[in-house]
Amino acid sequence: MSTTQSERLRELLEPLVNSQGLDLEEIAVDSVGRKRVLSVVVDSDSGADLDQIADVSRALSAKLDDTDAMGEGEYTLEVGTPGAERPLKEHRHYVRAVGRLAKFQLTAGKDLVARILQVDDEGLDLEVPGVKGRRPTSRRLAFSEIDKARVQVEFNRKDNEKPDQKEEEA
Structure with a gap:
């Protein structure tokens, strides 16, 4: 896909995605056999539910x-x-990942999970987990020390909620 088409699609679709309360994270056009697939990745600080995805999909389809x-x-x-294992590229991605475990590839050539x-x-x-x-x-x-970062899936994460937090919400 040419950069020109990517930029043109972003300019066309980003205002529409933003008007739906979401951020346009990624656009990709891939060829699958004779067909092309336009993949659009959206997100927000509070995440995106299925209804929001359906609404933005209909709006993008109509615009296209x-x-x-x-x-x-x-x-x-x-x-x-x-x-689940989203890459962290923008400042807002890191903000959305507060409390989550992430794997960092550092510019110094080392990996860090924290x-x-x-x-x-x-x-x-960061909190670096203890070993042994x-x-x-x-x-x-x-x-400036981060080359790449990605959220990690945690299957047995302990609940970090404070006991008095539940009482305040009740």
């Missing part, structure tokens, strides 16, 4: 039908969210 942005050939539109505790404009405050019965440690990581 009214333009020649995808050309004359057939294509399939797929709208979804980043998924829980994101807090995010500011310069970087992250040791206590977790705190670490500060500047954005």
Whole structure:
């Protein structure tokens, strides 16, 4: 896919996605046999539910039908969210991942797995899990030290909710 088409699609679709209360995270056009697939990934600070995905999918489909942005050939539109192991690329992605475990590939060539505790404009405050019965440690990581980062799936995560938090919500 040419960068020009990608930029044109983003310019066309991003305002529509934003008007639905969502962020346009990614656009990709792939060829699958003779058909093309336009994949659009959306998200928000509170996540996106199925109704929001359906609404934005209908709005995007109508907008694309009214333009020649995808050309004359057939294509399939797929709208979804980043998924469980979402990549962290933008500041807002890190903010949304507070409390989550993430794997970081550092610019120094090492990997680090840690829980994101807090995010500011310069970087992250992390909790690095203890190894072999040791206590977790705190670490500060500047954005400039991060090459890539991705949220990790946790199947047996302990509930971090404070006991008095449930009482306040009741």
